[in-house]
Amino acid sequence: MMRAALFIGMEALALAVSAASDTAAPNPAERLRAAQGAEERFSLRATLNTATFSRQTPASSQVVVSRKPGCCRWEYQAPALKGLVMIEKGDAVIRLDPAQKTASVGCARREAGAFDLLLKNYTVTADRAEPIIGRAADVLVIKHREPGRPAKKVWVDRATSLILRTEYYDCDGRLATLTFYTDIEWNPPLADSLFEIPDDWKKIAVGDDPGKHWDREGLSKEVAFAVREPAYLPAGFALDGFHLYHCRCGVASAHLRYVDGLNSVSVFERYAQCPGRGRGRGFGWGKGRGGGRNCELLANQPGRMLVRQAGDLSFILIGDLPETELSKIAGSIK
Numbered sequence: 444m445m446r447a448a449l450f451i452g453m454e455a456l457a458l459a460v461s462a463a464s465d466t467a468a469p470n471p472a473e474r475l476r477a478a479q480g481a482e483e484r485f486s487l488r489a490t491l492n493t494a495t496f497s498r499q500t501p502a503s504s505q506v507v508v509s510r511k512p513g514c515c516r517w518e519y520q521a522p523a524l525k526g527l528v529m530i531e532k533g534d535a536v537i538r539l540d541p542a543q544k545t546a547s548v549g550c551a552r553r554e555a556g557a558f559d560l561l562l563k564n565y566t567v568t569a570d571r572a573e574p575i576i577g578r579a580a581d582v583l584v585i586k587h588r589e590p591g592r593p594a595k596k597v598w599v600d601r602a603t604s605l606i607l608r609t610e611y612y613d614c615d616g617r618l619a620t621l622t623f624y625t626d627i628e629w630n631p632p633l634a635d636s637l638f639e640i641p642d643d644w645k646k647i648a649v650g651d652d653p654g655k656h657w658d659r660e661g662l663s664k665e666v667a668f669a670v671r672e673p674a675y676l677p678a679g680f681a682l683d684g685f686h687l688y689h690c691r692c693g694v695a696s697a698h699l700r701y702v703d704g705l706n707s708v709s710v711f712e713r714y715a716q717c718p719g720r721g722r723g724r725g726f727g728w729g730k731g732r733g734g735g736r737n738c739e740l741l742a743n744q745p746g747r748m749l750v751r752q753a754g755d756l757s758f759i760l761i762g763d764l765p766e767t768e769l770s771k772i773a774g775s776i777k
Contacts, residue, residue: 471567471583474599478583479558481604486511489627495620509631514638532638539640546640549649561704564588564679573598575607576624585705589678593619593706593763613746614763656684662697668756670697670712675775677768679703696759708762708772715757749773 469477487510494503505520517529528539536549570582575598585595591614598608608623640646662685663670670685686698688711696713749760749769758776760769 471569472562474581475567475583476558477604478599478606482510483512485603486630486633487627488631490625491622492625493622496618509633509637511633516637530638537640544644545647546644547647547649550655557704560681564703565705576626580607591765595705614765657687659685662687666695666697671776672699673710673772673775675771676701677764680708706763708764711759713757715752715755
């Protein structure tokens with residue numbers, strides 16, 4: 444009888460310890476939430492490698508990152524952007540061009556509620572533990588609740604919750620972008636001047652500030668036509684904002700951006716005829732369709748693209764979605 448009671452007591456203690464352990468360990472979603480703001484809490488200098496595996500022009504770069512709370516500086520080392528410096532400080536984004544000694548200042552893009560939107564549309568699961576650059580890290584997998592949508596893997600440093608590596612997979616399951624740290628120096632001395640515009644540099648106005656939000660009426664006046672919104676969006680997408688965009692053709696476009704927490708869809712609306720583009724015809728898929736052989740917008744944007752003409756206007760949709768979904772969005776713009 445005493446042995447049975449002792450056994451039951453030990454079993455209850457083991458269950459209690461296990462339950463306490465499960466309670467103490469954060470679930471994968473909360474682990475990811477902690478990682479979202481981890482970089483804001485540390486001072487560091489690091490080397491970050493990036494690679495984009497687009498269907499047209501794969502590219503890679505190396506960036507020296509200097510960060511302290513409230514400020515971050517990215518200095519591009521190679522290849523095409525060598526020398527370019529981007530600084531984020533508070534709500535401002537500063538672009539420094541050493542070749543011209545010019546600086547432009549814009550607004551930092553802030554997506555309020557983006558993480559909650561991500562959790563609404565995606566699941567976050569723990570995959571495995573895997574060391575990276577000599578540090579223990581946990582791998583988290585972010586997958587959409589529906590098939591045929593993008594996915595993401597992140598390597599989260601156990602000690603700091605800093606994301607050390609990110610892999611983004613497109614809606615076809617292909618690796619689309621990759622970023623990873625190769626070295627990190629913690630708490631280095633960082634001069635305040637790293638995050639400032641040099642005194643003798645020329646400040647220039649930002650042509651199109653992607654962080655600036657417009658209202659629909661004001662944007663319609665700017666582009667000289669009534670901006671239209673799609674009646675159909677895939678489940679889970681919400682409006683991020685209205686923006687203004689000029690390509691090198693010189694014609695103003697309305698840019699409507701929709702997000703689901705991880706993925707985005709852009710709708711560009713503009714007059715169909717402009718220098719370098721000619722006139723589009725109906726629906727067209729891919730780069731160079733709809734008369735866009737010289738348009739910077741059509742040449743440089745990633746993801747699937749659909750071009751549709753309605754009257755004097757062209758609608759250019761760009762997003763990491765199946766073709767059927769982009770077609771439904773385009774067809775709903777009246």
